[in-house]
Amino acid sequence: MTTSGTTTAPRRTISFGNRQQLQQLLAFGGLVVIFVFFSVASPYFLDWANVKGILLATAVTGIMALGATLVIATGGIDLSVGTGMTLCSVMTGVFLANLGLPLVVGVLGGLAIGALIGLLNGLNVAYLRLPPFIATLAMMMVAQGLSLVISGTKPIYFSDVAGFGQLAGGELLPGLPNAVLIFFVAAVLAGVTLSKTLTGRYALSIGSNEEATAISGVDVRRWKVVIYVVAGLFTGLAGVVMASRLNSAQPGLGLGYELEAIAAVVIGGTSLRGGKATILGTVIGALIMATLTNGLRIMSIPQEWQKVAVGIVIVLAVYADMLRRGKEA
Amino acid sequence: MTDGPALLRATGISKSFPGVRALDDVHLDLRPGEVLALVGENGAGKSTLLKLLSGIYRPDAGTMELDGAPMSPAGPRQANELGISVIHQEFHLMPDLTVAQNIFIGREPRRAGLIRDDELERRAAALFERLGIPLDPRQPVSHLSVAGQQMVEIAKALSFDARVLIMDEPTAALTETEVATLFRIVRDFVSPRTGVIYVSHRMEEIKEISDRITVLRDGRYVDTLPTATTETREVIAAMVGRQLETGVRPGPPDPGASDGGSGRDGSGHDTVLAVRGLSTRALLKDVSFELRRGEILGFAGLMGAGRTEVARAIIGADRSTGVVEVNGRPVTVRSPADAVRHGIGYLSEDRKRYGLLLDQDVVRNVMLSSLPGLTRGGFVRDADGRHVAKEMVDRLSIRTPSVAQRTKNLSGGNQQKVVLAKWLVRDCDVLIVDEPTRGIDVGAKDEIYTLLTALAAQGKSIIVISSELPEVLRLADRIVVMCEGRVTGTLANADADQHQIMELATRFGADRSLVTTGDPE
Incomplete structure (x- = not known):
């Protein structure tokens, strides 16, 4: 299993401070426990094909969760990542399959749609001062509706677009699907953004004390827009990866993904109140979600019960996190 | 008071908010090299004046000058750049960030777009050494005591090349030793090209640190008095507009x-x-x-x-x-x-956070702890609540236009009385x-x-x-x-x-x- 390799590598660049490391250890420990449990419970679980399946299942939600982490760091929330991702898929389909634009243009177009969704979210939150919950709830509905309208409620297939399926499905590194590679590269970028750039610093700063940040001379409204746009780029990336993996844009998908992404973020130890966020935690959180679903399926536990299990894990993870925080701050 | 070169001068300043005239034709002049105390009861307009000087608000009328040149800062950042640094009464810190990150927020040194935290910490350490403050730049601010946080605020204000330092009740959270440190820092700061505006309720401190005292009352300018030749009770009289019967330090009551x-x-x-x-x-x-x-x-x-x-x-x-x-x-x-x-009823030191529902009226606040006793069949009897609230307003002489007033619009003293009333109703x-x-x-x-x-x-x-x-x-x-x-x-x-x-x-x-x-x- 590559988990240890992939988590230690980005740690040096991403983590800052002992507290974050501790937090990630806890989430990481949880992941290990779940892994060990399923490997004992099922002989098929540790098959590379199965592990690859887990990683693939992690990739799309994981990429969305990366952007969501930035927004949640500000104390906001982004409910539009799921259907927004779908709209980006559909628009990529329009650009590539319907309009026949070059591959690069179509992919960048998909990302741009994501950025546009983020821009509108950001403007609504920062300048109209809508609560993020409301602004992104509205966007969630708008994006879902637009996906259906634009696609005429039918899937758009990329069968005629040469090379598009290879974007996520190919294996640049032998054995590792590109979708997973893209996820890990995106995670490193998100980690650097969070801990080393003004965007990330001001996201944490706004989440920690918005008024103080403003008084300190930071243009909070402008930076909020920037943060939502960056989050939107991750939504766009998720949309492109999703479309490539399915080799089609499915306009009916997407609803509910946002909650999985948010769950990954909070399981990873990012505080919904803002100010404290960790990308490595989000990566682990997304892996926990996917591993759990996969393992339960392998054990032939009905899908309905899988949901119950995931819900319980969310409660346990966040409560454990609060216990530790309570002693610190 | 208008002769002599002023470092910072505000003339004829007025500022209104919906329903309130916060400042009416207020003057203030800060001379180079002095500490000017600004005093007045709560609601006298001190905070509004400070917010105008620091660019958080824009005045409706009046002019502000820095070194004789007109000045109108468009925001706190620009005020900082003009050389005006403010330490506000409430802390403006990000508890999850480190001390160094807090001090240099908005001014992060970068290379290729990436923040250089090492440089940030080096600058903070140098600043602390210069000021003689024992703080660790890498400590998260949430780990600091209130006094430590105050020191971070002070260091932040002085990290700008400030010419005018404005301090709003900086000692409220400090012990005597820390106040001494603060005063040393203030004295080190004052030079022929700088000045300090010092807002405080503590007369002993004003006596010790200031050169002159400007008094505001009800949004109006009252007087500016030289500290050395003014008695404390004269200052208080100017503040309240009447001579207080009791001295500053009355004996034990009984x-x-x-x-x-x-x-x-x-x-x-x-x-x-x-x-x-x-x-x-x-x-x-x-x-x-x-x-x-x-x-x-x-x-x-x-x-x-x-x-x-x-x-x-x-x-x-x-x-x-x-x-x-x-x-x-x-x-x-x-x-x-x-x-x-x-x-047993507890009235917190932080009444805005733990004592009051600021957005709700006097009635709701007074009823809060006694709600079960003020219901019938599960429904809250607001009429009884109003009655009880009116009784309390009389008994404690709470000054409020009506019991339907939101508590955030009351003065600090009257807010405190509302909290007291809440516990008295609960018996x-x-x-x-x-x-x-x-x-x-x-x-x-x-x-x-x-x-x-x-x-x-x-x-x-x-x-x-x-x-x-x-x-x-x-x-x-x-x-x-x-x-x-x-x-x-x-x-x-x-x-x-x-x-x-x-x-x-x-x-x-x-x-x-x-x-x-x-x-x-």
Whole structure:
């Protein structure tokens, strides 16, 4: 299993401070426990094909969760990542399959749609001062509706677009699907953004004390827009990866993904109140979600019960996190 | 006052908010090399004036000049760039960021778009060395004590190349040693090309640090007085517009009650609340004391001595070991709700955060703790609440246009009375009052004192926690002095003087660090 390799590598660049490391250890420990449990419970679980399946299942939600982490760091929330991702898929389909634009243009177009969704979210939150919950709830509905309208409620297939399926499905590194590679590269970028750039610093700063940040001379409204746009780029990336993996844009998908992404973020130890966020935690959180679903399926536990299990894990993870925080701050 | 070159001058400043004229034709001039104190009761317009000078608000009328050149900062950042740095009364810190990240927020050194935290920390360390502040740049601000956070604010303000430093009540959270450090920093800062505007309620400090005093009242300019030749009571008179009858430091109210003979109501040693061996894991060690009926028991000590922690432990807000007896019977208090059931009400030092529903009116606030008694068949009887609230407004002389006024529009003193009213409606026999006059102006302080004394005379038993010794000496029958989580002495007010209390409060004399890791904020 590559988990240890992939988590230690980005740690040096991403983590800052002992507290974050501790937090990630806890989430990481949880992941290990779940892994060990399923490997004992099922002989098929540790098959590379199965592990690859887990990683693939992690990739799309994981990429969305990366952007969501930035927004949640500000104390906001982004409910539009799921259907927004779908709209980006559909628009990529329009650009590539319907309009026949070059591959690069179509992919960048998909990302741009994501950025546009983020821009509108950001403007609504920062300048109209809508609560993020409301602004992104509205966007969630708008994006879902637009996906259906634009696609005429039918899937758009990329069968005629040469090379598009290879974007996520190919294996640049032998054995590792590109979708997973893209996820890990995106995670490193998100980690650097969070801990080393003004965007990330001001996201944490706004989440920690918005008024103080403003008084300190930071243009909070402008930076909020920037943060939502960056989050939107991750939504766009998720949309492109999703479309490539399915080799089609499915306009009916997407609803509910946002909650999985948010769950990954909070399981990873990012505080919904803002100010404290960790990308490595989000990566682990997304892996926990996917591993759990996969393992339960392998054990032939009905899908309905899988949901119950995931819900319980969310409660346990966040409560454990609060216990530790309570002693610190 | 208009002659002589001014470093910073504001002329004819007016500012209105919907329904309120906050400033009306106000003047202020700061000369180079001086510390100008700005005083006035709450609501006099000091904070508004500071916010105009620092670019947070824009004036409706009037001009501001820096070095004779017109100035109108468009925001706090621009004010900083002009050389005006402000330390606001409320902290403006990001608790999750480190000390260094807080100080240089908005000015992060970068290379290729990436923030250079090492450079950030180096600059912060250099700044601390220059100012003589013992802080670790890498410490998260949430790990600092209140005094430590104040020091971060001061360092942040001085990290700009400031020419005008504006400080709004900078010592509210500081102990005497830290105040001394602050004054040293202020004196180091003042030069022929700089000046300080210093807002404070504490007359002793103003005497010590300022050169002149500008007085505001009800949004208007009153006078500017030279500190050296002005008596404190003249300043107070200018502030309140009348001579206060009592001096600044009145004697103990009722010496007869304190020398052990009898309580105020003549019921002898009737112990209402007894605390034995109260300890917490974080701080408190074996705290014991008794509170008698009709008594005001003062708690004195330095910041961090554990006075608030005693209150929190008694009301079950923090976990503790030890015995609490109410009217001679041991009780188990696991939560503030338990405490209220036993008739113990706690008035937090932070009334805006823990005492009031700021967006709700006087009625709702007064009813809050007694709602079950003010319902019929599960429905809240608002009419009864209004009635009770009106009674309280009369009894405590709460100044409010009506009981339907939102509490955030009341002055600090009247807000405090609303919190008191809440507990009186609940019929609490024991009131624990934490810093009852923090942020309350001189005139209203007196009213709160009178009120507390009157409540004690009616048989309520009151614990007053205060950092202001004159306040404790004025109010308390007996004084419990704490130091580092322990009770170091209990004095009858008649035997106590400030010197003796300070000695007990510094009994362990350890040099307290600015860092209090693990302390809940």
